[in-house]
Amino acid sequence: MISIRMSRPDEGNRAIEIWRLAVDATHHFLAQEDRLAIEKMVATFLPQAPLWLAVNGNDYPLAFMLVEKGHMEALFVDPAYRGVGIGAMLVRHGIAQHPALTTDVNEQNLQALGFYEKMGFKQTGRSALDSDGRPYPIIHLQFTGIERSHAQ
Template sequence: MTSIRISRPDDGERAIEIWRHAIDATHHFLTPEDRQAIDAMVCDFLPQVPLWLAVDANDYPLAFMFIDNGHMDALFVDSAYRGMGIGAMLVRHGLALHPSMTTDVNEQNLQASDFYEKMGFKRTGCSALDGQGRPYPLIHLKYGSF
């Protein structure tokens, strides 16, 4: 049985591990240098913010989501647990809290953009660069009608 809870301070290391597993499985487009630089930022950031965690029956985190002011900044599922509906469960939880939730997805991550569109998100625009000014185009998405 999977449930959702807010993160605790001792979840930071596992959140970073989830992020690394997910990135290694889905973000092959990152250069090694960018992957390393982003990893350093994530290690500083993730343990400091409140995350929604999907946990198993033993309270072991399988995935996480970070929402800031109705914008889902992060959704990552450990690669060992992909395809089990855990990401969709977290997104539904986020939508219950923020019915007009927005998110961004890397254009090169076709699996993610397909996932969000199947969940009911619509494209609202795009950017040539990611949030840190790197050459990884973003697709901007919003849930529901607008």
Template sequence: MFEIRTSTGQDTARVMDIWRRAVDATHDFLAPHDRAAIEDELSIFLPQVHLSLAVDHTDNPLGFMFLHEGHLEALFIDPDHHGRGMGTALIRAALADHPDLTTDVNEQNPKALGFYERIGFERTGRSPCDGQGRPYPLIHLRYRPPAWRQIIP
């Protein structure tokens, strides 16, 4: 069981640990210097924003998401808890306020791309570099509910 809550400053260390563990498990395509630079950027950025956290019964964060103006900027789940519905639950929470939710996923991360496509995201484009100009292509996605949900209120 898990609940979703908003982050506080006390969650920063655990959020960074989740990010490190998730990236180590899923982003083997990152060059070591790029991974280090991204971690440095996030260690400054993440404490300044409100995140949605999936927490266990002891209030320990197991995953997090960051939304900005209807765009899912980040979704990371501790790899020990992959496949337990946390990512889907966080996405559902985001869709409640942003039914046209968009996100980007690294092209070299086929498991993440598969996850988003399974839950209803469609490809809308591709960029040859990430948002910081690094050589990691992004697939742009937008949520599209199944056709039967579009006709049933």
């Protein structure tokens, strides 16, 4: 059974581990030096961030989501638990709190883009560079409707 709760201060290392595993499994487009620079930045703020965690029946974190002012800043799922609905559960939790939830996704991360579109997000814009000025285009998304069924 998966449940969602807020993170505790002692779970920062697990959050970084989830981030690292997820990025290594999905962000093959990142140059190694950029990947390392981003991890260094993430390690400075993620442990203190107010994260929503998806935890298993033993209260072990499997995924996390960070939402600030109606914008989903991060959604990362441990790759060992991808594809079973944990990410969707977290996104639905975010939408319940912020019906016009927005997020950004790397244009090169086609799986994530498809996931968000299936969840009911629509593209609202594009930036040629990421928020740190790196050459990784960003697609801006906003939740605008009902999830698409698997049949569509």
